[in-house]
Amino acid sequence: MSEQTQLLTNDTDDALRLDKQVCFALYAASNLLTGLYRPLLAELGLTFPQYLVMLVLWEKSPQSVGSLGQQLYLDSGTLTPLLKRMESAGLVKRQRDASDERRVLVELTEQGDSLRASAHQVANTLASGPLLPMTEAEALRDGARKLIGVLTSEQKAEE
Amino acid sequence: MSEQTQLLTNDTDDALRLDKQVCFALYAASNLLTGLYRPLLAELGLTFPQYLVMLVLWEKSPQSVGSLGQQLYLDSGTLTPLLKRMESAGLVKRQRDASDERRVLVELTEQGDSLRASAHQVANTLASGPLLPMTEAEALRDGARKLIGVLTSEQKAEE
DNA sequence: CTATTTTATATTGCGCGCAATTTAATTTGA
DNA sequence: TCAAATTAAATTGCGCGCAATATAAAATAG
16 A cells, blocks of 8 residues: 555564554544545534534534533533634524523524535535545444444443 | 434435544544543553654654654644654654754654553553454454545645 | 755644543432 | 532643744755
């Protein structure tokens, strides 16, 4: 494939190499893919994680901060400031849940809801020139999902 | 699979469905995997991206900042402060290349080199309870690599 | 040989991502 | 009932990750 796979010394530390292969591949692929979305989402005034929040809210709104965090595997330390920025951008409204004052409900504004059409364009633009053949894209997605499943169930087991 | 695949409205915008998005699966898998490494690497005094730099340097040292960046898909805005932290931790030495004063060569210190043994332990610990069956791990790795290849070659084509 | 352009790294600024802690509301239990 | 435990979100602090810019050295052009 690429040159860096040749940068190997002839020692026996296969464990380090293999380790590098899987974890680095995921890390780099994720960063690069985010970079592909960045200019497209910038036109909508969104960052990539903000886009993920919008995807979740377009499916159901309002939702609590915790609910968003569960679906995206993010905590309030990440979401609270992110949602505040989205609120000042006019995309969402944040308000305490009257029936449980600990919760904060995040709701799409009309502007946030209407952005859905533009986002649809972005998704279609990316899909129109598919990066990977469908079968490979599905294999990658399923592999990543399987890893997510393992990593999140291990967390539960530790409790 | 998981519950969030049920959080779908019955609209026809398949393109926007979170659970079909390769980008979210990669994003979440990468974040979660980094989280798995975090406590293990913390014992070595390393963050995950610092660990990646060490993996590259253990293969060859010294290397320029640009060379590290090419292999890890990171720029000087990320690497310069990261390498400074690694230098103050005593893991690497940074010095201008005498034959080309624009370059900075990053070299493992003795301490940095000796950390390799401990890192080997970390990699073996993770490998001993394999997260995914080997074939699935390889499929995930190969899919990610293929995507990396596409995304980096597209960047070249834009120039 | 000098002016221009290119290359390599550093700096600045902003938005995550998460550990650790804090604040406040709800639940639990003696 | 009311103190202790639990839960939800916010806050603080730090390390990325990258765009934009700055600085300086080397390569190139005329």
